[in-house]
Amino acid sequence: MSSTLFDKVWDSHVVRKIKDGPDVFFIDRHLIHEVTSPVAFLGLKERNNSVLFPGRTFATADHNTPTINQHLPVEDPLSANQLKALEENSAEWGISHWGLGHQNNGIVHVVGPENGITLPGATIVCGDSHTSTHGAFGAIAFGIGTSEVEMVLTSQCIMQPKPKKMRINITGELGLGVTPKDVALFIISKLTTSGATGYFVEYAGDVFKQMSMEGRMTVCNLSIEMGARGGIIAPDEKTFEYVKGRPLAPKGADWDKAMAYWETLTTDEDAVFDKELTFSATDIEPMITYGTNPGMGTGISNNIPSANQVEGGESTYKKSLDYMGFAEGEAMIGKHVDYVFIGSCTNGRIEDFRAFASIVKGRKKADNITAWLVPGSHIVEAKIKEEGLLDIFHEAGFVLREPGCSACLAMNDDKVPAGKVAVSTSNRNFEGRQGPGSKTLLASPLVAAATAVTGVVTDPRTLL
Amino acid sequence: MAYDKFEILKSSAVPLPIENVDTDQIIPARFLKATERKGFGDNLFRDWRYNPDNTPKEQFVLNNPIYSGKILVGGKNFGSGSSREHAAWAVYDYGFRCVVSSFFADIFRGNCLNIGVLPVQVSAEFLDKIFKAIEADPNTEIEIDLPKQTITLLVSGEQESFEINEYKKENMLNGFDDIDYLTKMKDEIKEFADKRPF
Numbered sequence: 152m153s154s155t156l157f158d159k160v161w162d163s164h165v166v167r168k169i170k171d172g173p174d175v176f177f178i179d180r181h182l183i184h185e186v187t188s189p190v191a192f193l194g195l196k197e198r199n200n201s202v203l204f205p206g207r208t209f210a211t212a213d214h215n216t217p218t219i220n221q222h223l224p225v226e227d228p229l230s231a232n233q234l235k236a237l238e239e240n241s242a243e244w245g246i247s248h249w250g251l252g253h254q255n256n257g258i259v260h261v262v263g264p265e266n267g268i269t270l271p272g273a274t275i276v277c278g279d280s281h282t283s284t285h286g287a288f289g290a291i292a293f294g295i296g297t298s299e300v301e302m303v304l305t306s307q308c309i310m311q312p313k314p315k316k317m318r319i320n321i322t323g324e325l326g327l328g329v330t331p332k333d334v335a336l337f338i339i340s341k342l343t344t345s346g347a348t349g350y351f352v353e354y355a356g357d358v359f360k361q362m363s364m365e366g367r368m369t370v371c372n373l374s375i376e377m378g379a380r381g382g383i384i385a386p387d388e389k390t391f392e393y394v395k396g397r398p399l400a401p402k403g404a405d406w407d408k409a410m411a412y413w414e415t416l417t418t419d420e421d422a423v424f425d426k427e428l429t430f431s432a433t434d435i436e437p438m439i440t441y442g443t444n445p446g447m448g449t450g451i452s453n454n455i456p457s458a459n460q461v462e463g464g465e466s467t468y469k470k471s472l473d474y475m476g477f478a479e480g481e482a483m484i485g486k487h488v489d490y491v492f493i494g495s496c497t498n499g500r501i502e503d504f505r506a507f508a509s510i511v512k513g514r515k516k517a518d519n520i521t522a523w524l525v526p527g528s529h530i531v532e533a534k535i536k537e538e539g540l541l542d543i544f545h546e547a548g549f550v551l552r553e554p555g556c557s558a559c560l561a562m563n564d565d566k567v568p569a570g571k572v573a574v575s576t577s578n579r580n581f582e583g584r585q586g587p588g589s590k591t592l593l594a595s596p597l598v599a600a601a602t603a604v605t606g607v608v609t610d611p612r613t614l615l
Numbered sequence: 616m617a618y619d620k621f622e623i624l625k626s627s628a629v630p631l632p633i634e635n636v637d638t639d640q641i642i643p644a645r646f647l648k649a650t651e652r653k654g655f656g657d658n659l660f661r662d663w664r665y666n667p668d669n670t671p672k673e674q675f676v677l678n679n680p681i682y683s684g685k686i687l688v689g690g691k692n693f694g695s696g697s698s699r700e701h702a703a704w705a706v707y708d709y710g711f712r713c714v715v716s717s718f719f720a721d722i723f724r725g726n727c728l729n730i731g732v733l734p735v736q737v738s739a740e741f742l743d744k745i746f747k748a749i750e751a752d753p754n755t756e757i758e759i760d761l762p763k764q765t766i767t768l769l770v771s772g773e774q775e776s777f778e779i780n781e782y783k784k785e786n787m788l789n790g791f792d793d794i795d796y797l798t799k800m801k802d803e804i805k806e807f808a809d810k811r812p813f
Contacts, residue, residue: 172782229648294698
């Protein structure tokens with residue numbers, strides 16, 4: 152019987168099927184961080200359980216870490232306590248731990264791929280919804296709750312009903328200034344934040360074939376924002392090239408064995424999806440959001456839609472625009488901005504900083520803009536320096552911070568103040584996401600860069 | 616046993632007729648810094664419930680004394696966003712045992728089931744009836760019958776059935792959770808792990 156890429160990976164990880172219930176689903180790689188793991192370790196102890204396979208779990212500190220002066224003790228006692236818990240729990244159970252200051256430290260979904268933890272055909276979970284990022288490698292990867300973190304620690308399995316399957320095809324070639332972030336925001340704007348709930352999405356077609364691994368990660372990362380459990384892209388030469396030689400990737404004979412398996416990871420031609428959608432690349436322009444969920448996005452040159460043009464209740468829509476201080480029919484271009492944030496598991500990779508640099512090079516940061524440039528990891532940070540991007544940033548008046556989740560969810564001090572507007576390359580524009588009362592416009596690194604040098608929402612195509 | 620058994624719940628309900636209520640609203644990220652599972656109910660809907668100076672926002676439903684009960688009724692796509700189980704903990708810790716909506720985000724629904732909060736998905740029409748019934752009488756009672764998988768507006772007798780898989784239903788009825796199940800499977804899991812290529 153013909154099957155999809157998703158079927159192949161899912162079915163090969165089912166330890167037991169429960170009648171009228173979930174599958175007992177085996178997890179190859181488990182990533183943990185300081186915020187969603189402490190209670191799981193507590194539960195483990197309370198039940199007198201132990202970690203079944205410590206070598207399959209990897210810890211990194213990222214969510215609440217400061218992005219300046221990481222060499223000093225963490226000032227916030229609650230954050231410091233969580234970081235200490237991660238370190239102690241990892242040490243107690245023999246789990247690899249990349250704490251603050253470790254050369255491999257960074258955002259969990261950035262360090263997984265760059266160290267070869269992320270592999271095609273693997274199952275990967277983490278107590279973080281953006282675990283979907285790793286689907287870019289042809290892995291099944293998704294976010295889990297803390298109870299499930301405890302399940303994985305205890306048994307290396309979770310209990311999951313198999314999601315339905317959706318394929319999203321994008322044909323053709325992307326235009327100038329249109330990035331993977333725009334592709335994702337475009338899809339979410341078409342499907343809404345609940346349009347893919349209950350599905351696992353395979354991305355296919357020319358656009359994803361052409362896309363770099365970094366770009367694929369950005370797209371898969373945002374799968375959760377349309378409700379999907381995860382996204383997946385068939386591995387190809389680009390994938391294998393990226394993985395090969397990474398510290399934790401298979402080597403020698405193990406590599407050959409893995410390759411033989413990975414080459415089977417494609418969707419059969421006559422495989423059937425529960426839902427299939429096709430879009431044309433030429434319909435996508437640089438995107439920006441205007442509301443309080445990632446589905447409220449539009450092409451940057453458009454005006455804010457009126458309530459009757461969008462799906463969903465009018466009162467919810469108006470509440471959202473009221474929060475933003477926007478009105479139906481207003482233009483997005485030219486809107487005043489106070490903060491620009493480039494970073495996060497969505498857009499904190501080297502390619503994102505290259506894109507940012509391509510626009511700010513030879514220009515100056517606008518005076519009204521506070522800019523936070525936060526690399527996804529120390530490895531990204533090192534590359535920024537190596538490639539000379541840091542000099543470009545400095546000349547343009549920007550400062551590079553140290554890695555972490557930072558202003559994406561503002562658990563550390565990187566908070567956008569109440570009432571201020573941020574153009575952000577992160578993943579969520581929910582009310583108060585970047586700090587209580589903050590207003591977020593999600594966009595690509597190019598839009599962020601164009602806005603950072605002009606001080607207002609700017610179409611990057613005018614500066615390229 | 617991981618949590619209290621759930622069989623039949625008869626209670627008034629708290630209405631929150633807003634769509635796409637995300638987990639950042641249910642519990643903002645800055646309140647995720649605990650290393651133990653307690654006190655999350657105090658910060659449930661923190662920024663909708665309190666002003667920046669920590670005084671209550673009087674118009675928000677949780678601050679309105681006429682509404683109470685163990686059932687929270689939310690608009691479509693409830694619990695979207697982050698996988699933070701803290702959102703479900705906050706709902707539970709505040710005193711809710713059941714959330715009713717016409718649509719739930721996946722991870723939030725799973726998290727609820729894992730900690731003993733029952734997510735009940737109803738049709739958009741039935742959800743509207745519930746909101747209207749609460750509007751007419753804030754004390755109106757709703758009955759959630761898990762064994763029969765029904766939700767009933769007791770004032771009118773209007774009823775709808777809801778879905779839950781047999782396995783999860785048994786868990787909720789008995790107060791079991793997945794870890795109880797998985798720990799009994801360790802040998803089978805170890806054997807499976809031995810055959811994995813990496």
